[in-house]
Amino acid sequence: MIPTYPRRRRRRLAVACLIAASAAAGCSSSSGSGWPRKAATTTRPATPSQDAHAKAVPGKPERDPAERAAAEARAAVEAEAARAEAERVARTAREAAARTWGLATPPLVAPAPPATKPVLVDNGQHVIVRPGLPPVVRRVPTTDKVVFLTIDDGAEKDPDFSRMLRELNVPVSAFVSDYLARTDYGYFRDLQAHGVAVNNHTLNHKDLRKLGGDALRREVCGQQDSLEKQIGVRPKLFRPPYGEYTAEALAIARSCGVTAVPLWNEEAFPDRVEYRYGDHKLQSGDIILTHFRGTDTWKGSMADMLRRVLREVTGQGFALARLEDYL
Numbered sequence: 001m002i003p004t005y006p007r008r009r010r011r012r013l014a015v016a017c018l019i020a021a022s023a024a025a026g027c028s029s030s031s032g033s034g035w036p037r038k039a040a041t042t043t044r045p046a047t048p049s050q051d052a053h054a055k056a057v058p059g060k061p062e063r064d065p066a067e068r069a070a071a072e073a074r075a076a077v078e079a080e081a082a083r084a085e086a087e088r089v090a091r092t093a094r095e096a097a098a099r100t101w102g103l104a105t106p107p108l109v110a111p112a113p114p115a116t117k118p119v120l121v122d123n124g125q126h127v128i129v130r131p132g133l134p135p136v137v138r139r140v141p142t143t144d145k146v147v148f149l150t151i152d153d154g155a156e157k158d159p160d161f162s163r164m165l166r167e168l169n170v171p172v173s174a175f176v177s178d179y180l181a182r183t184d185y186g187y188f189r190d191l192q193a194h195g196v197a198v199n200n201h202t203l204n205h206k207d208l209r210k211l212g213g214d215a216l217r218r219e220v221c222g223q224q225d226s227l228e229k230q231i232g233v234r235p236k237l238f239r240p241p242y243g244e245y246t247a248e249a250l251a252i253a254r255s256c257g258v259t260a261v262p263l264w265n266e267e268a269f270p271d272r273v274e275y276r277y278g279d280h281k282l283q284s285g286d287i288i289l290t291h292f293r294g295t296d297t298w299k300g301s302m303a304d305m306l307r308r309v310l311r312e313v314t315g316q317g318f319a320l321a322r323l324e325d326y327l
Contacts, residue, residue, distance in 0.1 A: 097169075151291060152239065240261065265283075269308070
Protein backbone atom coordinates (compact mmCIF):
# COMPACT_ATOMS: atom_id res chain seq x y z
CA MET A 1 0.00 0.00 0.00
CA ILE A 2 1.44 3.39 -0.96
CA PRO A 3 1.69 5.68 2.03
CA THR A 4 -0.01 9.02 1.88
CA TYR A 5 1.22 12.25 3.46
CA PRO A 6 -0.36 15.51 4.35
CA ARG A 7 -0.14 18.22 1.62
CA ARG A 8 2.40 20.40 3.57
CA ARG A 9 4.67 17.42 4.14
CA ARG A 10 4.49 16.48 0.46
CA ARG A 11 5.64 19.99 -0.52
CA ARG A 12 8.65 19.77 1.82
CA LEU A 13 9.58 16.37 0.46
CA ALA A 14 9.46 17.69 -3.13
CA VAL A 15 11.78 20.61 -2.30
CA ALA A 16 14.24 18.22 -0.67
CA CYS A 17 14.27 16.00 -3.77
CA LEU A 18 14.94 19.00 -6.02
CA ILE A 19 17.89 20.08 -3.85
CA ALA A 20 19.32 16.55 -3.86
CA ALA A 21 19.00 16.27 -7.66
CA SER A 22 20.76 19.62 -8.14
CA ALA A 23 23.65 18.53 -5.92
CA ALA A 24 24.02 15.24 -7.79
CA ALA A 25 24.20 17.06 -11.15
CA GLY A 26 26.95 19.33 -9.81
CA CYS A 27 29.04 16.37 -8.65
CA SER A 28 28.78 14.53 -11.97
CA SER A 29 30.28 17.50 -13.91
CA SER A 30 33.11 18.22 -11.46
CA SER A 31 36.79 17.30 -11.95
CA GLY A 32 36.34 14.08 -10.03
CA SER A 33 37.77 15.35 -6.74
CA GLY A 34 34.46 14.86 -4.93
CA TRP A 35 33.98 18.58 -4.48
CA PRO A 36 31.21 20.56 -6.20
CA ARG A 37 32.37 22.46 -9.31
CA LYS A 38 33.18 26.11 -8.75
CA ALA A 39 31.45 28.75 -10.77
CA ALA A 40 32.98 29.13 -14.22
CA THR A 41 35.41 32.02 -14.65
CA THR A 42 36.65 33.69 -17.81
CA THR A 43 40.41 33.14 -18.48
CA ARG A 44 42.73 34.77 -21.00
CA PRO A 45 44.39 32.51 -23.57
CA ALA A 46 48.06 31.79 -22.81
CA THR A 47 50.61 33.95 -24.58
CA PRO A 48 53.15 32.23 -26.85
CA SER A 49 55.94 32.69 -24.26
CA GLN A 50 53.78 31.16 -21.54
CA ASP A 51 52.97 28.24 -23.82
CA ALA A 52 56.62 27.69 -24.63
CA HIS A 53 57.57 27.74 -20.97
CA ALA A 54 54.80 25.33 -20.09
CA LYS A 55 55.97 22.93 -22.78
CA ALA A 56 59.67 23.31 -21.93
CA VAL A 57 59.22 22.60 -18.21
CA PRO A 58 55.82 20.98 -17.68
CA GLY A 59 54.47 21.37 -14.20
CA LYS A 60 57.47 23.37 -12.89
CA PRO A 61 57.61 27.03 -11.98
CA GLU A 62 59.79 29.32 -14.10
CA ARG A 63 63.38 29.52 -12.82
CA ASP A 64 64.38 32.78 -11.24
CA PRO A 65 66.51 34.78 -13.76
CA ALA A 66 69.06 35.71 -11.11
CA GLU A 67 69.42 32.08 -10.09
CA ARG A 68 69.84 31.03 -13.71
CA ALA A 69 72.50 33.70 -14.32
CA ALA A 70 74.39 32.60 -11.22
CA ALA A 71 74.33 28.96 -12.37
CA GLU A 72 75.63 29.94 -15.82
CA ALA A 73 78.42 31.97 -14.24
CA ARG A 74 79.41 29.03 -12.03
CA ALA A 75 79.45 26.72 -15.06
CA ALA A 76 81.68 29.16 -16.99
CA VAL A 77 84.12 29.41 -14.07
CA GLU A 78 84.25 25.63 -13.74
CA ALA A 79 84.85 25.19 -17.49
CA GLU A 80 87.67 27.74 -17.45
CA ALA A 81 89.23 26.02 -14.43
CA ALA A 82 89.05 22.66 -16.21
CA ARG A 83 90.66 24.15 -19.34
CA ALA A 84 93.45 25.74 -17.31
CA GLU A 85 94.10 22.46 -15.51
CA ALA A 86 94.24 20.56 -18.81
CA GLU A 87 96.73 23.11 -20.14
CA ARG A 88 98.83 22.80 -16.99
CA VAL A 89 98.92 19.01 -17.26
CA ALA A 90 99.83 19.17 -20.95
CA ARG A 91 102.56 21.76 -20.29
CA THR A 92 104.02 19.62 -17.52
CA ALA A 93 104.04 16.60 -19.84
CA ARG A 94 105.75 18.62 -22.60
CA GLU A 95 108.41 19.83 -20.19
CA ALA A 96 109.07 16.30 -18.96
CA ALA A 97 109.28 14.96 -22.54
CA ALA A 98 111.64 17.79 -23.52
CA ARG A 99 113.99 16.92 -20.64
CA THR A 100 113.85 13.24 -21.64
CA TRP A 101 114.99 14.11 -25.16
CA GLY A 102 117.70 16.55 -24.13
CA LEU A 103 115.87 19.82 -24.77
CA ALA A 104 116.15 22.68 -22.28
CA THR A 105 112.91 24.19 -23.55
CA PRO A 106 109.83 22.31 -24.80
CA PRO A 107 108.75 23.00 -28.39
CA LEU A 108 106.27 25.82 -28.82
CA VAL A 109 102.72 24.75 -29.61
CA ALA A 110 101.40 25.78 -33.03
CA PRO A 111 98.17 27.81 -33.19
CA ALA A 112 95.00 26.15 -34.40
CA PRO A 113 95.07 25.45 -38.14
CA PRO A 114 93.49 28.13 -40.33
CA ALA A 115 89.82 27.63 -41.08
CA THR A 116 90.64 28.26 -44.75
CA LYS A 117 93.97 27.39 -46.33
CA PRO A 118 95.99 30.37 -47.59
CA VAL A 119 95.40 31.50 -51.16
CA LEU A 120 98.54 30.92 -53.22
CA VAL A 121 99.44 33.91 -55.37
CA ASP A 122 102.50 33.92 -57.61
CA ASN A 123 105.33 36.08 -56.32
CA GLY A 124 108.09 34.61 -58.49
CA GLN A 125 110.15 33.54 -55.50
CA HIS A 126 108.41 31.66 -52.70
CA VAL A 127 105.24 30.78 -54.60
CA ILE A 128 105.18 29.99 -58.33
CA VAL A 129 101.77 29.61 -59.95
CA ARG A 130 101.26 28.71 -63.61
CA PRO A 131 97.88 28.14 -65.32
CA GLY A 132 96.77 24.54 -65.22
CA LEU A 133 99.68 23.40 -63.01
CA PRO A 134 99.93 22.75 -59.25
CA PRO A 135 101.66 25.65 -57.45
CA VAL A 136 105.28 25.30 -56.36
CA VAL A 137 105.81 26.59 -52.81
CA ARG A 138 108.95 27.31 -50.77
CA ARG A 139 107.27 29.50 -48.17
CA VAL A 140 103.58 29.25 -47.30
CA PRO A 141 101.89 32.68 -47.16
CA THR A 142 100.86 32.98 -43.50
CA THR A 143 101.31 35.39 -40.62
CA ASP A 144 101.24 32.54 -38.08
CA LYS A 145 104.55 32.03 -36.29
CA VAL A 146 104.96 28.57 -37.76
CA VAL A 147 107.38 26.68 -40.00
CA PHE A 148 107.13 23.18 -41.45
CA LEU A 149 109.50 20.21 -41.17
CA THR A 150 109.41 17.83 -44.15
CA ILE A 151 111.35 14.55 -44.37
CA ASP A 152 112.35 12.91 -47.68
CA ASP A 153 113.23 9.50 -49.11
CA GLY A 154 112.62 6.83 -46.45
CA ALA A 155 115.97 5.04 -46.14
CA GLU A 156 116.28 5.22 -42.34
CA LYS A 157 113.43 3.83 -40.26
CA ASP A 158 114.50 4.85 -36.78
CA PRO A 159 112.11 3.73 -33.99
CA ASP A 160 113.64 6.24 -31.54
CA PHE A 161 112.82 9.06 -33.93
CA SER A 162 109.23 7.85 -34.24
CA ARG A 163 108.93 7.69 -30.45
CA MET A 164 110.45 11.17 -30.08
CA LEU A 165 107.86 12.61 -32.47
CA ARG A 166 105.03 11.04 -30.47
CA GLU A 167 106.29 12.04 -27.03
CA LEU A 168 107.03 15.63 -28.03
CA ASN A 169 103.85 15.78 -30.16
CA VAL A 170 105.81 17.31 -33.04
CA PRO A 171 104.08 17.54 -36.47
CA VAL A 172 106.14 16.63 -39.54
CA SER A 173 105.37 15.58 -43.12
CA ALA A 174 107.01 12.66 -44.94
CA PHE A 175 107.77 12.47 -48.69
CA VAL A 176 108.75 8.90 -49.47
CA SER A 177 110.21 7.12 -52.48
CA ASP A 178 108.96 3.59 -53.01
CA TYR A 179 112.36 2.01 -53.69
CA LEU A 180 113.48 2.99 -50.17
CA ALA A 181 110.19 2.72 -48.28
CA ARG A 182 109.07 -0.65 -49.65
CA THR A 183 111.32 -2.62 -47.29
CA ASP A 184 109.13 -1.55 -44.38
CA TYR A 185 106.01 0.39 -45.25
CA GLY A 186 104.76 -0.62 -41.80
CA TYR A 187 107.08 2.03 -40.32
CA PHE A 188 105.35 4.73 -42.37
CA ARG A 189 101.90 3.35 -41.60
CA ASP A 190 102.78 3.73 -37.92
CA LEU A 191 103.91 7.33 -38.50
CA GLN A 192 100.66 8.04 -40.33
CA ALA A 193 98.64 6.54 -37.46
CA HIS A 194 100.24 9.17 -35.19
CA GLY A 195 99.42 12.11 -37.47
CA VAL A 196 102.32 12.18 -39.95
CA ALA A 197 101.08 12.67 -43.52
CA VAL A 198 102.90 10.43 -46.02
CA ASN A 199 103.34 12.13 -49.41
CA ASN A 200 104.77 11.41 -52.86
CA HIS A 201 108.51 11.57 -53.68
CA THR A 202 108.35 9.30 -56.80
CA LEU A 203 108.98 5.59 -57.21
CA ASN A 204 112.75 5.61 -57.77
CA HIS A 205 114.00 9.15 -57.05
CA LYS A 206 115.02 9.96 -60.62
CA ASP A 207 115.76 13.41 -62.01
CA LEU A 208 112.45 14.26 -63.65
CA ARG A 209 114.12 16.67 -66.11
CA LYS A 210 115.59 13.63 -67.85
CA LEU A 211 112.28 11.78 -68.20
CA GLY A 212 109.21 12.24 -70.34
CA GLY A 213 106.01 10.56 -71.40
CA ASP A 214 105.31 7.14 -69.92
CA ALA A 215 108.49 7.04 -67.84
CA LEU A 216 107.60 10.32 -66.17
CA ARG A 217 104.02 9.22 -65.55
CA ARG A 218 105.22 5.94 -64.04
CA GLU A 219 107.54 7.72 -61.60
CA VAL A 220 104.92 10.19 -60.36
CA CYS A 221 101.57 8.48 -60.73
CA GLY A 222 103.04 5.06 -59.99
CA GLN A 223 103.99 6.28 -56.52
CA GLN A 224 100.51 7.72 -56.07
CA ASP A 225 99.16 4.22 -56.74
CA SER A 226 101.73 2.61 -54.44
CA LEU A 227 100.97 4.92 -51.52
CA GLU A 228 97.24 4.45 -51.96
CA LYS A 229 97.80 0.70 -51.71
CA GLN A 230 100.34 0.74 -48.88
CA ILE A 231 99.16 3.69 -46.75
CA GLY A 232 95.51 3.93 -47.78
CA VAL A 233 95.70 7.58 -48.91
CA ARG A 234 96.31 9.13 -52.31
CA PRO A 235 98.48 12.17 -51.48
CA LYS A 236 97.73 15.74 -52.53
CA LEU A 237 101.35 16.88 -52.10
CA PHE A 238 104.30 15.89 -54.30
CA ARG A 239 107.98 16.76 -54.03
CA PRO A 240 110.18 16.12 -57.08
CA PRO A 241 113.61 14.59 -56.41
CA TYR A 242 116.38 17.19 -55.99
CA GLY A 243 113.67 19.86 -56.17
CA GLU A 244 113.87 19.71 -59.98
CA TYR A 245 110.86 19.53 -62.28
CA THR A 246 109.46 20.41 -65.67
CA ALA A 247 106.09 21.76 -66.75
CA GLU A 248 105.31 18.27 -68.10
CA ALA A 249 106.12 16.73 -64.72
CA LEU A 250 103.80 19.16 -62.95
CA ALA A 251 101.02 18.53 -65.46
CA ILE A 252 101.32 14.76 -64.99
CA ALA A 253 101.35 15.20 -61.19
CA ARG A 254 98.16 17.24 -61.41
CA SER A 255 96.51 14.58 -63.58
CA CYS A 256 96.98 11.98 -60.84
CA GLY A 257 95.69 14.06 -57.94
CA VAL A 258 98.51 16.41 -56.84
CA THR A 259 97.39 19.90 -55.78
CA ALA A 260 100.69 21.48 -54.59
CA VAL A 261 104.44 20.97 -54.88
CA PRO A 262 106.30 22.04 -51.72
CA LEU A 263 110.06 22.66 -52.02
CA TRP A 264 112.13 24.25 -49.22
CA ASN A 265 114.09 27.24 -47.95
CA GLU A 266 116.21 25.47 -45.30
CA GLU A 267 117.80 22.04 -44.93
CA ALA A 268 118.44 20.38 -41.57
CA PHE A 269 121.16 17.97 -40.45
CA PRO A 270 122.11 16.65 -36.99
CA ASP A 271 124.94 19.20 -36.67
CA ARG A 272 123.57 22.25 -38.52
CA VAL A 273 120.74 23.98 -40.37
CA GLU A 274 121.56 25.40 -43.79
CA TYR A 275 119.68 28.53 -44.94
CA ARG A 276 118.90 29.63 -48.48
CA TYR A 277 119.35 33.28 -47.48
CA GLY A 278 122.30 34.92 -45.82
CA ASP A 279 120.45 36.34 -42.82
CA HIS A 280 120.11 32.79 -41.40
CA LYS A 281 116.65 33.56 -40.08
CA LEU A 282 113.42 31.64 -40.35
CA GLN A 283 110.35 33.39 -41.72
CA SER A 284 106.71 32.53 -41.11
CA GLY A 285 105.65 29.73 -43.45
CA ASP A 286 109.17 28.50 -44.28
CA ILE A 287 109.47 24.86 -45.34
CA ILE A 288 112.46 22.96 -43.91
CA LEU A 289 113.86 19.91 -45.69
CA THR A 290 115.55 16.93 -44.05
CA HIS A 291 115.88 13.20 -44.78
CA PHE A 292 115.30 9.77 -43.32
CA ARG A 293 119.01 9.18 -42.72
CA GLY A 294 121.19 7.80 -39.95
CA THR A 295 124.72 7.64 -38.64
CA ASP A 296 125.96 5.84 -41.77
CA THR A 297 125.63 9.08 -43.76
CA TRP A 298 125.18 11.75 -41.05
CA LYS A 299 127.16 12.94 -38.07
CA GLY A 300 124.35 11.84 -35.80
CA SER A 301 120.94 10.20 -35.70
CA MET A 302 117.48 11.35 -36.74
CA ALA A 303 116.80 12.17 -33.08
CA ASP A 304 119.89 14.41 -33.14
CA MET A 305 118.56 16.10 -36.27
CA LEU A 306 115.18 16.76 -34.64
CA ARG A 307 116.86 18.18 -31.53
CA ARG A 308 118.85 20.55 -33.75
CA VAL A 309 115.71 21.67 -35.62
CA LEU A 310 113.67 22.19 -32.45
CA ARG A 311 116.39 24.27 -30.80
CA GLU A 312 116.66 26.44 -33.91
CA VAL A 313 112.92 26.81 -34.43
CA THR A 314 112.02 27.38 -30.76
CA GLY A 315 114.97 29.73 -30.26
CA GLN A 316 113.63 31.97 -33.04
CA GLY A 317 110.12 31.99 -31.58
CA PHE A 318 108.47 29.60 -34.04
CA ALA A 319 106.43 26.43 -33.69
CA LEU A 320 106.39 23.47 -36.05
CA ALA A 321 103.01 23.06 -37.74
CA ARG A 322 101.49 20.47 -40.05
CA LEU A 323 102.10 21.41 -43.69
CA GLU A 324 98.90 19.71 -44.90
CA ASP A 325 96.84 22.09 -42.74
CA TYR A 326 98.13 25.01 -44.84
CA LEU A 327 98.59 23.50 -48.32
